[in-house]
Amino acid sequence: MKTDISSRKDIDFLIKTFYDKLLQDDLLQHIFRQTILPDLEAHLKTIADFWDSILLDADIYRGNVTEKHIALDKKFTLSKNEFDRWLLLWKQTIDALFSGEKSEMAKFRAQSIADIMQYKIEYLRSNK
Numbered sequence: 223m224k225t226d227i228s229s230r231k232d233i234d235f236l237i238k239t240f241y242d243k244l245l246q247d248d249l250l251q252h253i254f255r256q257t258i259l260p261d262l263e264a265h266l267k268t269i270a271d272f273w274d275s276i277l278l279d280a281d282i283y284r285g286n287v288t289e290k291h292i293a294l295d296k297k298f299t300l301s302k303n304e305f306d307r308w309l310l311l312w313k314q315t316i317d318a319l320f321s322g323e324k325s326e327m328a329k330f331r332a333q334s335i336a337d338i339m340q341y342k343i344e345y346l347r348s349n350k
């Protein structure tokens with residue numbers, strides 16, 4: 223039986239598995255390969271800090287996730303298809319590895335953060 227996400231070790235494993243998929247995905251890999259590959263370990267730690275703060279109240283993520291993606295959109299023009307693929311892979315990875323309340327929260331929060339990011343990106347594009 224699958225267990226829920228309950229430790230930093232679980233989050234590190236989830237992120238590593240998710241990024242293995244992102245870095246092989248036909249639609250998304252070019253974005254990640256052109257940005258994070260030189261310092262993959264540091265990037266994975268930032269992402270794990272982010273989810274550790276959301277799911278396990280670690281309070282260690284100090285960045286601004288929406289601003290990062292607004293900047294990314296200027297370089298790659300992020301599409302709805304790309305966001306949908308990111309979310310699909312995130313949800314599939316969680317469902318393959320874990321099950322429970324935190325796992326549901328991880329999927330739900332990713333969806334709402336992605337919705338806000340896309341809304342802000344669209345707004346900024348149409349108000350240039």
Ligand code: HEM
Nearest residue numbers: 253254257268269272285286287290304305308332335336
């Ligand atoms: C199309 C969808 C997405 C793509 C292509 C994407 C790609 C990226 C890339 C390339 C970076 C590194 C940016 C840099 O360091 O300059 C990044 C950072 C990050 N992404 Fe995404 N991302 C997507 C959606 C999301 C979503 C929906 C979330 C959260 C639910 C998320 C969470 C993060 C976090 C926490 C960081 C680190 C930000 C920081 O350095 O403070 N991403 N993303």
